Amino acid sequence: MSTPAGEWKRVSGAGDETDANAYRPLLFSIAYGMTGSVGDAEDIVQDAFLGLAKARRAGTVIADQKAYLATAVTRLGIDHLRSARVRRETYVGEWLPEPVVEPAGGPGPAEHAELADSLSMAFLVLLESLSPVERAVFMLREVFGYGYADVARVTGRTEVNCRQIFARARQRVASGRRAPALPTPxxxxxxxxxxxxxxxxxxxxxxxxxxxxxxxxxxxxxxxxxxxxxxxxxxxxxxxxxxxxxxxxxxxxxxxxxxxxxxxxxxxxxxxxxxxxxxxxxxxxxxxxxxxxxxxxxxxxxxxxxxxxxxxxxxxxxxx
Structure with a gap:
């Protein structure tokens, strides 16, 4: 699935690269939620920024940097999961995600602020039962609160299709979910x-x-x-x-x-x-x-x- 370079030739409302860097915590969280890997998530985010720079050099006007980057990260995550399927099937023992570690007693480092309590180990393991596209749709809607129109744009599906995908994914995840991933007071x-x-x-x-x-x-x-x-x-x-x-x-x-x-x-x-x-x-x-x-x-x-x-x-x- 390609990155969205051809979808953004609109009136410019975007800032410079410094502004775009403000979205890194969100982008990392999306990529980590897709892959369960800190290293792969960081690589995907970096690739998305390289794609943004390449699109700019080609003269593409990016109207909404946040939407562009979130779309790129999600689609790169889908591609990554498709290529990782064989490795996961031959994994020795139980698979758990790479841990994201923050200091106890504090808010945690800024680069992982978007994670909060939403991407627990148990939750990420449950997401492994979903196909790459199901995982993207479910996570964008359930974890990050995207509307169906935005989920459809990011994943390249129709809004009706995204509603169907989300309903199936939610039912599958709910069958193995002990408790909802609610923020912890x-x-x-x-x-x-x-x-x-x-x-x-x-x-x-x-x-x-x-x-x-x-x-x-x-x-x-x-x-x-x-x-x-x-x-x-x-x-x-x-x-x-x-x-x-x-x-x-x-x-x-x-x-x-x-x-x-x-x-x-x-x-x-x-x-x-x-x-x-x-x-x-x-x-x-x-x-x-x-x-x-x-x-x-x-x-x-x-x-x-x-x-x-x-x-x-x-x-x-x-x-x-």
Whole structure:
């Protein structure tokens, strides 16, 4: 699917590149929601800006930079997903998105401000069940609040077709969605971060009773090692089993000198783990509802941690 260079020969109302840069947080969020990859999202946004510069050099007048760039990013995301299908089908173990990490207790860096609570790990995993176009339509409408006319323009479909696509996608996502991705009020966010602190302290201390008191009975533990690092082979769905796995896992990494610090992971409470040299060993995010932890997402695949800095080898599997 091509970028929209031919669609924008209208009366100019756009500013310069400095103005366009103000849209980077939104564009990153759209691209990340499409791909689940921080690196790919950043590449797509950069490609969209290169396309904008190329169109300008060719004499195209861009009437609405935001609409032009959002359209380019969405269409590039659709193309990326189509080419990534085979890689996803051969992925070793459970697939989780690359984590977006922000400091705990704060609003987070400006470049990820548009993410808020809308693109959680669980939500992005659900989007994997959609086709590339379904994902684009659903995300633009559900997450970013685009009207159907705008969704149709961005995706190159008719408005009627977009309504049909959205209805099908929403039904599919709703069947696996535990709770809606609603923005988290500051007070509830603070309570969630405090629960996360107590949770990881209890796991590190081996306090199974305390852990069980913080876990939902049907809690799910997800792990993504990508066949390159130690992770559970399939999701664990029993609270007792999850608690034991967490205690054993934290005891093992503690013996290797791994420490953790609070963070917000895709808008949710979590931690980033580092080895003794300060390298990233893993990222763990929590889903919380009604005062208990309903899901735990642990990413140890080194390929999905590189955007956070040097990656540790404490969990890495030997080369086959």
């Amino acid at each position: 500051p007070a509830r966010r603070a309570r969630g971060e405090e629960l996360a602190r107590r949770f990881f302290d209890a796991a590190a201390g081996g306090d199974l009773d305390a852990l069980l008191g913080m876990l939902a009975p049907d809690v799910v533990l997800h792990g993504d090692g990508g066949g390159k690092a130690q992770a559970i082979a399939r999701p664990a769905t029993d609270a007792q089993q999850v608690a034991r796995l967490l205690v054993a896992g934290l005891r093992r990494v503690a013996r290797l000198g791994v420490s953790y610090r609070p963070a917000r992971v895709n808008g949710r409470p979590g931690v980033v783990m580092h080895d003794t040299e300060g390298r990233v060993a893993s990222v763990v995010g929590l889903d919380i509802a009604d005062g208990v932890i309903t899901a735990i997402h642990s990413v140890v695949n080194p390929d999905k941690l590189r955007h956070l800095g040097p990656v540790s080898d404490v969990a890495r599997l030997p080369e086959s």
